[in-house]
Amino acid sequence: MTCAVSNVICSIIFGERFDYNDPVFKNLVRIMDENTKLLGSHKVMLYNFFPRIATLLGAHRQTVQNYDELIEYILKRIKHQRQVFDTNAISGFIDAYLLKQEQESAKTEKIFDDENLVCSILDLFEAGTETTSTTLRWSMLLMMKYPEIQTKVQEEIRTQIKQGQLPTVDDRRNMPYTEAVIHEIQRFVNLLPLNVSHKTSNDVYFRGYCIPKGTDVIPFLTSVLYDKTQWETPYEFNPNHFLDEGRKFVKRDAFMPFSAGKRMCVGESLARTELFLFFTGLLQSFTFYPPPGVSREDINLRSDIGFLSFPLPHLLCAKLNY
Known part of the structure; x- marks a missing residue:
């Protein structure tokens, strides 16, 4: 699953897909997977509060080493793309960025510099x-736990997408229930409980308190995604949270798994598109159910908390729909 999703990112950024057995691609996936786990480790969390102990923490050193390796590869790809750059053959994000650099080359203050390009690529990867x-793994677990919801999604897929055709982004507007289920998956699993820390650029006064310039601010998304004043049944998996009385999809103001404001996740649009296409494609082709001897009540929805909320390991069965 991770390889398939990562290859989509690579095709968007670099303008080409990798073979799954390509050692470079496998190393990129390894770095992203390892860093996600390391960032959620207690040692790296300890470093975030006490940076001076960095030299004592092997996990921190490994995280930095992984990022350095990833940045080195990205810089090599940027250099290569610049050498073969053709304004008439824009094939990926890097090419589009280089075109923008060329267009603003006469300006004295440049926003589209290489540093921002590297940071943007890292954001898209992450x-x-x-x-x-991880959200897709949660989705399969939840469909196994709630087969009646899985059946409704599959009925909508059969109604809106012809057999033999793959789902497209344009199908989203005609599939309100599927959209509601995907949004509820994101809300319910609370994938990034503490989101990503930010820093105040100026002194901020909030409810009588002064938050000094340069203060690290950690948004606690759980408080919003499980707010009893915003959700009818916050601790239940309920797609009706995103459906109105006419069964049309409604996006709620309290839905903010990608954070909010100007510094919200730059990859939101991409992630939402990926989730729809992969989730719909999976349920179009497969039905997920528990292995023999396991009832839906036995399926544990507790998460393994780290930087991300990972689902606990489970076995599942998948049956081809046709």
């Missing part, structure tokens, strides 16, 4: 790889 693949 937002569109491990987070998306």
